[in-house]
Amino acid sequence: MPMTMTQKILAAHAGLDHVTAxxxxxxxxxxxxxxxxxxxxxxxxxxxxxxxxxxSTEKIALVLDHSTPCKDIKSAQLCAIVRDFANQHNIQNFFxxxxxxxxxxLIPEHGLAIAGDAIIxxxxxxxxxxxxxAFSTGIGSTDMAAGMATGTAWFKVPAAxxxxxxxxxxxxxxxxxxxxxxxxxxxxxxxxxxxLEFTGEGVSALSMxxxxxxxxxxxxxxxxxxxxxxxxxxxxxxxxRTDREVRVxxxxxxxxxxRTITINLDTLRPTVSLPHLPSNTRxxxxxxxxxxxxVVIGSCTNGRMQDLREAAAILNGRKVAKNIRCIVIPATxxxxxxxxxxxLVKIFIExxxxxxxxxxxxxxxxxxxxxxxxxxxxxxxxRNFVGRxxxxxxxxxxxxPAVAAASAVAGCVADPADLT
Amino acid sequence: MARVYKYQxxxxxxxxxxxxxxxxxxxxxxxxxxxxxxxxxxxxxxQPGDIIVAGFNFGCxxxxxxxxxxxxxxxxxxxxxxxxxxxFYRNAINVGFPIMECMEAAEDIExxxxxxxxxxxxxxxxxxxxxxxxxxxxxxxVNQIIAAGGLLNSLKNRA
Ligand code: SF4
Numbered sequence: 001m002p003m004t005m006t007q008k009i010l011a012a013h014a015g016l017d018h019v020t021a022x023x024x025x026x027x028x029x030x031x032x033x034x035x036x037x038x039x040x041x042x043x044x045x046x047x048x049x050x051x052x053x054x055x056s057t058e059k060i061a062l063v064l065d066h067s068t069p070c071k072d073i074k075s076a077q078l079c080a081i082v083r084d085f086a087n088q089h090n091i092q093n094f095f096x097x098x099x100x101x102x103x104x105x106l107i108p109e110h111g112l113a114i115a116g117d118a119i120i121x122x123x124x125x126x127x128x129x130x131x132x133x134a135f136s137t138g139i140g141s142t143d144m145a146a147g148m149a150t151g152t153a154w155f156k157v158p159a160a161x162x163x164x165x166x167x168x169x170x171x172x173x174x175x176x177x178x179x180x181x182x183x184x185x186x187x188x189x190x191x192x193x194x195x196l197e198f199t200g201e202g203v204s205a206l207s208m209x210x211x212x213x214x215x216x217x218x219x220x221x222x223x224x225x226x227x228x229x230x231x232x233x234x235x236x237x238x239x240x241r242t243d244r245e246v247r248v249x250x251x252x253x254x255x256x257x258x259r260t261i262t263i264n265l266d267t268l269r270p271t272v273s274l275p276h277l278p279s280n281t282r283x284x285x286x287x288x289x290x291x292x293x294x295v296v297i298g299s300c301t302n303g304r305m306q307d308l309r310e311a312a313a314i315l316n317g318r319k320v321a322k323n324i325r326c327i328v329i330p331a332t333x334x335x336x337x338x339x340x341x342x343x344l345v346k347i348f349i350e351x352x353x354x355x356x357x358x359x360x361x362x363x364x365x366x367x368x369x370x371x372x373x374x375x376x377x378x379x380x381x382x383r384n385f386v387g388r389x390x391x392x393x394x395x396x397x398x399x400x401p402a403v404a405a406a407s408a409v410a411g412c413v414a415d416p417a418d419l420t
Numbered sequence: 421m422a423r424v425y426k427y428q429x430x431x432x433x434x435x436x437x438x439x440x441x442x443x444x445x446x447x448x449x450x451x452x453x454x455x456x457x458x459x460x461x462x463x464x465x466x467q468p469g470d471i472i473v474a475g476f477n478f479g480c481x482x483x484x485x486x487x488x489x490x491x492x493x494x495x496x497x498x499x500x501x502x503x504x505x506x507x508f509y510r511n512a513i514n515v516g517f518p519i520m521e522c523m524e525a526a527e528d529i530e531x532x533x534x535x536x537x538x539x540x541x542x543x544x545x546x547x548x549x550x551x552x553x554x555x556x557x558x559x560x561x562v563n564q565i566i567a568a569g570g571l572l573n574s575l576k577n578r579a
Binding site for chain 1: 434435465467477482483485486504505510511515534561572575576
């Protein structure tokens with residue numbers, strides 16, 4: 001029986017020669033991840049069930065990224081629970097204020113996710129590491145507790161959708177536009193219970209940061225994971241980040257896919273998602289001119305170097321419009337430093353942006369940029385659900401970093417190509 | 421008599437339990453804000469044994485287990501939907517909260533209908549409309565987890 005790339009990784013981790021879609025398997029895990037919101041619940045369940053030992057001190061990552069530096073007393077108490085647990089169990093990959101970054105940027109940066117891995121994380125955007133050719137998927141706190149105890153997780157082997165990328169993307173188009181376009185095509189449940197497998201000649205031209213952005217939002221169409229083939233760019237990214245053996249899996253040529261979707265990058269336009277679903281997409285031409293109050297550039301979707309460079313290129317020598325609050329958040333400390341060295345921080349601050357320490361912050365309406373009633377934001381984050389960044393009357397438009405930056409300058413939704 | 425709360429497609433975890441309340445994961449605290457951003461009166465009005473009926477992709481969005489926990493802590497008996505987002509589906513099973521996937525029931529049942537559910541057989545009875553619906557059966561391994569009282573108990577039993 002031919003297998004998809006995802007099926008091959010799952011088979012290998014379940015110790016099986018073959019798996020087929022729908023089969024229930026138990027897979028060995030290379031990493032179990034949790035954050036300051038989900039890990040406290042997992043730790044409580046872990047202890048309540050009477051477990052007293054973790055399966056590995058190296059293969060668990062605890063990342064305090066959502067509400068840190070702690071926004072209030074309750075968040076501080078949650079972080080303390082995770083901190084104590086990490087100390088008690090000698091968790092090697094524990095990231096606290098000072099070293100912490102947004103988990104899905106931080107984990108690949110530290111070489112904790114590599115090609116061929118099977119990873120679960122108590123965070124829905126754990127699917128990000130598919131960019132590296134890993135199987136990774138979001139689960140809940142109880143699964144995380146079970147994973148920390150046993151190093152395994154149950155999966156139903158998914159069927160897959162093949163996404164073929166052809167052509168080459170144009171200026172001001174990024175990975176974000178590719179994934180928003182795809183979600184617009186198939187809907188927020190278009191890949192429910194399934195994998196997305198990206199392929200085609202268009203893939204090789206995509207940077208790793210583009211691929212991270214695309215895999216990151218696989219969950220926004222309901223997918224279990226979104227995976228890319230491993231090529232020279234992947235290998236170059238992994239180089240120096242890990243001592244572990246990289247396992248490269250390729251789908252069988254006759255692997256079955258439930259459907260094939262082709263996206264022609266030659267004609268793809270910058271794309272935005274209007275409130276209140278990521279699938280509510282428009283090309284930039286159809287959205288420009290919409291009024292705004294806030295711009296957010298950051299998150300596990302678009303807080304990486306390429307994103308900051310694209311935003312800075314637009315903001316360089318320009319000013320954020322009077323009516324706009326523009327908040328820029330690098331995803332990790334490494335990115336923060338690099339942005340300083342490249343002079344990007346100076347550009348952001350001189351143009352009138354707030355530049356923050358790494359945190360999830362406004363992405364989930366936690367802190368560092370919560371909206372007021374009836375306010376509109378354009379944001380490079382991944383969800384524009386009702387109330388995600390503030391009260392239920394506030395509105396979020398999702399976009400790529402260049403569109404967000406251009407909108408900050410224009411004071412309304414804008415096409416970067418129109419800036420003078 | 422179980423009352424029905426009916427919602428549309430894509431009820432996401434941000435409206436089930438908004439992120440601003442995640443800093444207090446105690447089930448009773450979560451229950452006080454359950455469904456707040458989609459149905460303000462829900463938490464105050466819901467009674468033990470009530471049922472939520474919804475469309476496609478219920479529980480989409482974040483992985484927060486706080487969502488099924490909040491609904492369960494309100495005393496809601498089960499959620500019947502056309503489909504569930506996969507992480508919510510997994511979480512509900514793992515915390516021992518029953519969910520039923522049934523197109524016809526989710527379409528047909530209206531707010532105010534009197535509903536009985538039988539988890540073992542998957543049969544949903546609409547007493548108001550004098551109709552029955554058959555929900556999708558769980559895979560066997562899921563039944564084992566539920567029978568054990570959740571994922572961690574089932575793992576403990578194996579050890
Ligand atoms: S940046 Fe946003 S989507 Fe990403 S992990 Fe943080 S809260 Fe979740």
